[in-house]
Each structure stands twice: as structure tokens, then as C-alpha cells.
Amino acid sequence: MPGLLRGVARTAVVAGTATAVSGRVQRRQAEKYAGRDAQIAHDRQAAYDEQTYDQQAPPPAAPPPAAAPQVDIVSQLKSLAELRDQGILTEDEFTAQKAKILGT
Structure with a gap:
């Protein structure tokens, strides 16, 4: 029985370590790519704003003097x-x- 208990304990340690490492990797990647995603969103918004500005109607011509x-x-x-x-x-x-x- 001690061998069985040791095997279960080892499996639990390995699974817990794997979960902890996986979570840490996932958090680091999220932090790493958050800046890139924010930059992409900013660039897309700037391009959209520029396109919208270009499509606006030109200001009306000044009325002729009376x-x-x-x-x-x-x-x-x-x-x-x-x-x-x-x-x-x-x-x-x-x-x-x-x-x-x-x-x-």
C-alpha cells in the first residue's frame, strides 16, 4: 500500500506542478500580448478615424457677399x-x- 500511496502522491504533485506552470505561462503570454493587442487596436482605430475624416463632406463654400x-x-x-x-x-x-x- 505504501507504493500505491507514493504513486498517487507523485501524480498529484506532477499534476499540481503542471497546472501551476501552465497558469503562469498563460498569464505571462497574456501580459506579453496585451501591449501588442492594444497597439493593434489603436492603429485600427486611427485608420478608421482617418478614413471617416476623409469621407466627410467638404465644408460649404462661403456665401457670396451681399x-x-x-x-x-x-x-x-x-x-x-x-x-x-x-x-x-x-x-x-x-x-x-x-x-x-x-x-x-
Whole structure:
């Protein structure tokens, strides 16, 4: 019986040692690869953010200044008045073109 007890005790020691070593190896590998996994996750997120940023619509163009169309209207009316004064346009043609420019 002492031989049987010794064999069981030896098996228990070997199994316990193997479990302890296995757990230690597993923890060390987890610690070793945790940094690598974190770096991979960071790189993937950065690439995703960059891709998302590139796909965003460009900012809307600035609206044109409000004064520019008025100056254009004024210059067109002056040109029409000069044509009327020179006799190239009749009063009716001048009035029609003026209404068209003013949008009335």
C-alpha cells in the first residue's frame, strides 16, 4: 500500500506542478500580448478615424457677399440708361429691361 500511496502522491504533485506552470505561462503570454493587442487596436482605430475624416463632406463654400449683386444691378441699370440716352433703346425697351433686371 505504501507504493500505491507514493504513486498517487507523485501524480498529484506532477499534476499540481503542471497546472501551476501552465497558469503562469498563460498569464505571462497574456501580459506579453496585451501591449501588442492594444497597439493593434489603436492603429485600427486611427485608420478608421482617418478614413471617416476623409469621407466627410467638404465644408460649404462661403456665401457670396451681399453687396456684389447690388453693384452689378446698378451698373446694368446705368448701362441701360446710357443706351436709352444714346437713342439705341426706346423708353419701352428700357422699362422692360429695367423690370427684368430688378425682378419685378
